[in-house]
Amino acid sequence: MIAERSGAAMLELIKVSKEFRTGFLGRNITHAVIDASLCVDRGEIVGLIGESGCGKSTLGRIAVKLLMPSRGRIILDGVDVTDMPENQFRKFRRQMQIIFQHPETALDPQFTLVESILESFNKIGIPKEKQRELLEEISEEVNLPLDIVDRHPNQVSGGEIQRAVLTRVFAFKPRYLILDEPTSMLDVSVQAHILQLLKRKAKQDNMGMLFISHDLEVIRAMCDRVAVMKEGMILEEGMVKEIFNSPKSCYMSQLIENNV
Ligand SMILES: Nc1ncnc2c1ncn2[C@@H]1O[C@H](COP(=O)(O)OP(=O)(O)OP(=O)(O)O)[C@@H](O)[C@H]1O
Ligand SMILES: [Mg+2]
Numbered sequence: 196m197i198a199e200r201s202g203a204a205m206l207e208l209i210k211v212s213k214e215f216r217t218g219f220l221g222r223n224i225t226h227a228v229i230d231a232s233l234c235v236d237r238g239e240i241v242g243l244i245g246e247s248g249c250g251k252s253t254l255g256r257i258a259v260k261l262l263m264p265s266r267g268r269i270i271l272d273g274v275d276v277t278d279m280p281e282n283q284f285r286k287f288r289r290q291m292q293i294i295f296q297h298p299e300t301a302l303d304p305q306f307t308l309v310e311s312i313l314e315s316f317n318k319i320g321i322p323k324e325k326q327r328e329l330l331e332e333i334s335e336e337v338n339l340p341l342d343i344v345d346r347h348p349n350q351v352s353g354g355e356i357q358r359a360v361l362t363r364v365f366a367f368k369p370r371y372l373i374l375d376e377p378t379s380m381l382d383v384s385v386q387a388h389i390l391q392l393l394k395r396k397a398k399q400d401n402m403g404m405l406f407i408s409h410d411l412e413v414i415r416a417m418c419d420r421v422a423v424m425k426e427g428m429i430l431e432e433g434m435v436k437e438i439f440n441s442p443k444s445c446y447m448s449q450l451i452e453n454n455v
Contacts, residue, residue, distance in 0.1 A: 206269075206271055206371045207234040207268075207270040208268075208269060209270065210268070212226070213228040213265050231254055233254070236403055239404070239419050241418060241420045242406050242421035246409075247409070252375050255293065255405060263277075271290070290369055291373070292369040292371075292372050293375065294357075294372065294373070298357040301360045302348045308345075308348065308356075309345060311363065312359060313326055334358075334362055337365065339359055343355060354389070357378070361392070365396070368400070369402060372403070373405045374404060390417055411450060412454070415435055419434065421433070421435050
């Protein structure tokens with residue numbers, strides 16, 4: 196699968212494994228991810244589903260090198276970035292952003308929303324005189340009301356925080372976005388808005404997205420392809436329609452049954 200698709204611009208994870216060692220002298224080993232291969236093309240949304248603890252977040256963090264894999268390769272647009280030193284990887288890091296389930300942890304509680312956003316703009320090197328214009332542009336796109344950006348994270352709703360996080364992330368103009376249960380803490384109507392926005396963004400800006408979720412309905416509505424994970428392994432992967440209509444693994448059939 197990976198070989199067939201290589202050549203196109205994409206994020207590829209090739210036979211990635213991750214073991215965590217805990218306890219006395221690291222004697223307890225958790226095999227969080229085992230030989231997982233996955234690719235995400237530009238403009239494509241790939242879902243990652245599976246029960247709690249199966250390794251989804253670990254794989255998502257490896258994809259942006261927040262975690263190093265124990266084995267396997269991370270390829271970005273054809274470049275093997277696995278062992279690339281941080282100073283060289285920096286330019287790739289900007290192209291790959293991650294959004295977490297608990298948006299409030301992404302923002303410093305001591306900063307107002309706008310301070311957090313502008314801090315990112317400064318990091319990216321956006322000149323001061325262009326920052327206001329960019330803030331207005333992106334906040335309109337993500338539906339973040341500008342009259343609340345002077346508030347601190349504890350003074351706004353979860354949906355508003357997630358929109359502020361998206362404003363920061365979109366300023367980087369990422370090529371790939373990892374979304375780790377980005378809307379599971381939000382109520383249904385806010386969730387729907389943010390999901391629509393993400394889908395539009397993926398298609399408009401040709402952004403590749405790895406979308407981690409427990410929610411099969413969200414995956415079905417959002418994604419082009421989906422990978423099914425169990426106990427650290429990817430059991431099957433394919434077009435959403437195929438996997439949902441005729442799953443190959445008993446596990447996926449069970450997930451679909453239990454979700455109805
Ligand atoms: N830093 C860590 N140290 C030790 N074990 C860890 C660490 N991070 C994750 N694990 C373990 O690795 C396994 C996979 O965890 P992971 O967070 O990737 O699961 P998940 O599929 O994202 O679960 P959920 O759906 O609940 O978010 C779990 O058994 C978890 O306890
Ligand atoms: Mg997780």
